[in-house]
Amino acid sequence: xxxxxxxxxxxxxxxxxxxxxxxxxxxxxxxxxxxxxxxxxxxxxxxxxxxxxxxxxxxxxxxxxxxxxxxxxxxxxxxxxxxxxxxxxxxxxxxxxxxxxxxxxxxxxxxxxxxxxxxxxxxxxxxxxxxxxxxxxxxxxxxxxxxxxxxxxxxxxxxxxxxxxxxxxxxxxxxxxxxxxxxxxxxxxxxxxxxxxxxxxxxxxxxxxxxxxxxxxxxxxxxxxxxxxxxxxxxxxxxxxxxxxxxxxxxxxxxxxxxxxxxxxxxxxxxxxxxxxxxxxxxxxxxxxxxxxxxxxxxxxxxxxxxxxxxxxxxxxxxxxxxxxxxxxxxxxxxxxxxxxxxxxxxxxxxxxxxxxxxxxxxxxxxxxxxxxxxxxxxxxxxxxxxxxxxxxxxxxxxxxxxxxxxxxxxxxxxxxxxxxxxxxxxxxxxxxxxxxxxxxxxxxxxxxxxxx
Amino acid sequence: xxxxxxxxxxxxxxxxxxxxxxxxxxxxxxxxxxxxxxxxxxxxxxxxxxxxxxxxxxxxxxxxxxxxxxxxxxxxxxxxxxxxxxxxxxxxxxxxxxxxxxxxxxxxxxxxxxxxxxxxxxxxxxxxxxxxxxxxxxxxxxxxxxxxxxxxxxxxxxxxxxxxxxxxxxxxxxxxxxxxxxxxxxxxxxxxxx
Amino acid sequence: xxxxxxxxxxxxxxxxxxxxxxxxxxxxxxxxxxxxxxxxxxxxxxxxxxxxxxxxxxxxxxxxxxxxxxxxxxxxxxxxxxxxxxxxxxxxxxxxxxxxxxxxxxxxxxxxxxxxxxxxxxxxxxxxxxxxxxxx
Numbered sequence: 001x002x003x004x005x006x007x008x009x010x011x012x013x014x015x016x017x018x019x020x021x022x023x024x025x026x027x028x029x030x031x032x033x034x035x036x037x038x039x040x041x042x043x044x045x046x047x048x049x050x051x052x053x054x055x056x057x058x059x060x061x062x063x064x065x066x067x068x069x070x071x072x073x074x075x076x077x078x079x080x081x082x083x084x085x086x087x088x089x090x091x092x093x094x095x096x097x098x099x100x101x102x103x104x105x106x107x108x109x110x111x112x113x114x115x116x117x118x119x120x121x122x123x124x125x126x127x128x129x130x131x132x133x134x135x136x137x138x139x140x141x142x143x144x145x146x147x148x149x150x151x152x153x154x155x156x157x158x159x160x161x162x163x164x165x166x167x168x169x170x171x172x173x174x175x176x177x178x179x180x181x182x183x184x185x186x187x188x189x190x191x192x193x194x195x196x197x198x199x200x201x202x203x204x205x206x207x208x209x210x211x212x213x214x215x216x217x218x219x220x221x222x223x224x225x226x227x228x229x230x231x232x233x234x235x236x237x238x239x240x241x242x243x244x245x246x247x248x249x250x251x252x253x254x255x256x257x258x259x260x261x262x263x264x265x266x267x268x269x270x271x272x273x274x275x276x277x278x279x280x281x282x283x284x285x286x287x288x289x290x291x292x293x294x295x296x297x298x299x300x301x302x303x304x305x306x307x308x309x310x311x312x313x314x315x316x317x318x319x320x321x322x323x324x325x326x327x328x329x330x331x332x333x334x335x336x337x338x339x340x341x342x343x344x345x346x347x348x349x350x351x352x353x354x355x356x357x358x359x360x361x362x363x364x365x366x367x368x369x370x371x372x373x374x375x376x377x378x379x380x381x382x383x384x385x386x387x388x389x390x391x392x393x394x395x396x397x398x399x400x401x402x403x404x405x406x407x408x409x410x411x412x413x414x415x416x417x418x419x420x421x422x423x424x425x426x427x428x429x430x431x432x433x434x435x436x437x438x439x440x441x442x443x444x445x446x447x448x449x450x451x452x453x
Numbered sequence: 454x455x456x457x458x459x460x461x462x463x464x465x466x467x468x469x470x471x472x473x474x475x476x477x478x479x480x481x482x483x484x485x486x487x488x489x490x491x492x493x494x495x496x497x498x499x500x501x502x503x504x505x506x507x508x509x510x511x512x513x514x515x516x517x518x519x520x521x522x523x524x525x526x527x528x529x530x531x532x533x534x535x536x537x538x539x540x541x542x543x544x545x546x547x548x549x550x551x552x553x554x555x556x557x558x559x560x561x562x563x564x565x566x567x568x569x570x571x572x573x574x575x576x577x578x579x580x581x582x583x584x585x586x587x588x589x590x591x592x593x594x595x596x597x598x599x600x601x602x603x604x605x606x607x608x609x610x611x612x613x614x615x616x617x618x619x620x621x622x623x624x625x626x627x628x629x630x631x632x633x634x635x636x637x638x639x640x641x642x643x644x645x646x647x
Numbered sequence: 648x649x650x651x652x653x654x655x656x657x658x659x660x661x662x663x664x665x666x667x668x669x670x671x672x673x674x675x676x677x678x679x680x681x682x683x684x685x686x687x688x689x690x691x692x693x694x695x696x697x698x699x700x701x702x703x704x705x706x707x708x709x710x711x712x713x714x715x716x717x718x719x720x721x722x723x724x725x726x727x728x729x730x731x732x733x734x735x736x737x738x739x740x741x742x743x744x745x746x747x748x749x750x751x752x753x754x755x756x757x758x759x760x761x762x763x764x765x766x767x768x769x770x771x772x773x774x775x776x777x778x779x780x781x782x783x
Binding site: 198 | 483485486489492496508509511512513515516519520521523524525527528530531532601602603604
């Protein structure tokens with residue numbers, strides 16, 4: 001019916017020109033029986049270039065994860081007016097390596113009563129699911145992602161929902177009280193917040209018109225704008241739910257160390273524990289990359305095409321790639337910094353507050369936002385402010401202004417709705433909530449310390 | 454439709470995974486292991502959907518089944534005590550039950566084979582006007598390397614031809630939500646809020 | 648003797664012209680058509696049915712029901728793909744049907760597990776053959 005057409009051709013996989021010519025030159029040296037059934041461009045597109053990218057991405061993300069732990073400790077020290085790690089190497093820059101070696105040479109304990117297969121499987125599931133998502137993340141122009149599938153965003157959602165299993169199974173297989181409680185908490189929490197994330201992404205899809213991650217960036221590039229302007233409420237909901245989804249403070253109920261010892265990974269030690277740890281931080285990197293792609297334009301910055309057009313033809317693509325990768329890294333870093341900042345600023349939520357926030361605040365907000373965004377889009381379309389041509393949106397500055405203003409103003413009806421829904425439970429203090437239940441209908445005896453309203 | 458080459462290799466691998474995981478889903482003693490094997494077979498089936506060019510359904514299957522339903526199963530498994538079922542997983546009529554299931558399976562297999570032998574549904578040639586309509590659309594066997602338009606086509610079909618079932622399904626989901634909230638309340642909560 | 652040789656020669660010729668059983672199996676392995684999907688789906692369906700009939704744990708029975716539903720999904724998608732490549736109209740109806748099956752499975756799981764928890768609160772068991780009274 002409708003093919004994804006546009007100024008670009010969305011390819012499943014593409015490689016830069018120099019690699020194609022390199023592979024073509026290499027083919028001359030290879031024996032004929034090997035090369036006869038293969039086309040050099042396809043080999044470059046589907047085998048060589050993805051393998052190179054996989055290797056580079058793994059190294060980059062693992063390094064990023066290692067230094068994220070250092071950044072976390074440095075930022076927390078800065079927030080708490082301390083110095084932070086500064087003994088290992090200059091400015092403590094070798095601290096991640098020291099931590100890694102310590103965790104590697106520690107004894108690996110498997111509890112006697114644990115379900116050994118599942119116990120070993122759980123960290124692997126977490127890790128694999130965290131890293132598989134990288135396959136569809138675009139970090140630059142059309143050839144700069146391992147693959148570009150038409151269900152990219154759905155793929156990310158489903159893989160990260162499988163990642164939840166790692167935590168649940170790890171908690172269950174330990175055969176111990178606290179991990180089980182942590183696993184119970186986290187499974188309920190992550191399923192609830194996944195719903196909020198899925199719903200809030202739907203409202204973004206109204207503007208992206210595609211699931212493909214590269215297509216999402218290209219949609220913002222063709223408009224010359226970031227979708228955070230059109231989708232401000234959705235962005236807020238996304239940020240909050242994503243923190244809960246990655247089990248970070250203030251939503252780290254799954255591993256609340258002051259309540260559950262260590263949560264789901266209490267019984268894990270040594271390298272298995274560090275795998276869980278790496279998976280958690282890799283998840284952070286991944287969700288910040290998703291947020292950057294969906295709302296902050298991914299590798300696109302307004303004006304980069306203008307700059308590239310002024311460069312000589314030969315350097316254009318390379319310059320675009322360089323700017324794109326830098327912009328993408330900066331955006332991810334900003335969101336990651338926000339996560340760390342939130343962790344060291346807010347106190348942990350109580351469990352019922354967490355559930356209430358998920359189901360009574362974020363979920364209605366996301367739902368209302370879908371309806372509002374769809375209405376705004378239809379109104380804009382009827383006013384002639386936006387046209388859809390070949391699966392791509394086109395609008396001029398009036399349209400952009402209209403959608404930006406409408407997106408910001410739609411905060412107010414959403415807030416009004418949330419206010420109406422949570423009339424009785426707006427206070428996060430249990431005692432204050434209890435007194436709002438009318439005395440005549442209250443049959444359960446309150447604890448003696450509480451006075452009736 | 455014919456899957457050849459690597460697609461056939463992947464088909465057989467995924468089929469083996471799906472089959473063995475399904476067998477263990479039914480036969481594993483520990484319900485959590487059952488859930489794990491069910492997850493394996495569902496993921497293998499999702500990959501089979503990809504071979505059949507149904508990308509959106511594959512994603513939706515893994516998202517809803519594995520991420521939602523199976524997590525819910527595991528959640529409930531942790532809430533209830535299943536020790537007696539682990540020691541004695543099968544009921545007294547297990548021989549009869551297995552026999553009936555095998556009979557039904559054989560009947561379906563027989564039907565499939567019989568129709569195949571008779572040159573049934575997989576040998577019909579499309580009529581000329583059907584082919585004309587199909588040729589107006591993008592080629593379903595689009596060349597490798599170009600991103601497919603599966604999601605758009607599915608969305609158009611869902612919101613034009615299947616609007617009424619779609620609405621009914623949403624009402625069904627609403628009923629399920631309300632019903633499970635009602636069921637999940639315990640006595641103390643009911644007394645407080647009624 | 649001559650007749651025997653002639654018979655053997657004609658038999659060998661027929662064998663050479665017609666693909667042997669082994670060759671046909673190898674052909675079937677190399678070229679997968681929609682009927683293989685149907686066979687797989689039938690086997691998984693009957694496995695799920697066996698699970699429903701023989702297991703004691705109600706949660707595992709639920710899982711077996713999910714197995715049956717997803718086997719049906721595989722059928723729908725296989726037929727949809729077949730119809731698509733045959734140039735049939737509205738080939739995506741099969742996909743739509745699968746989406747509805749997934750929706751029904753989700754609703755069923757939510758309600759079923761809610762019922763199950765309510766049951767467990769009252770009876771402290773989830774073994775199917777111990778819940779054998781119509782009222783308690």
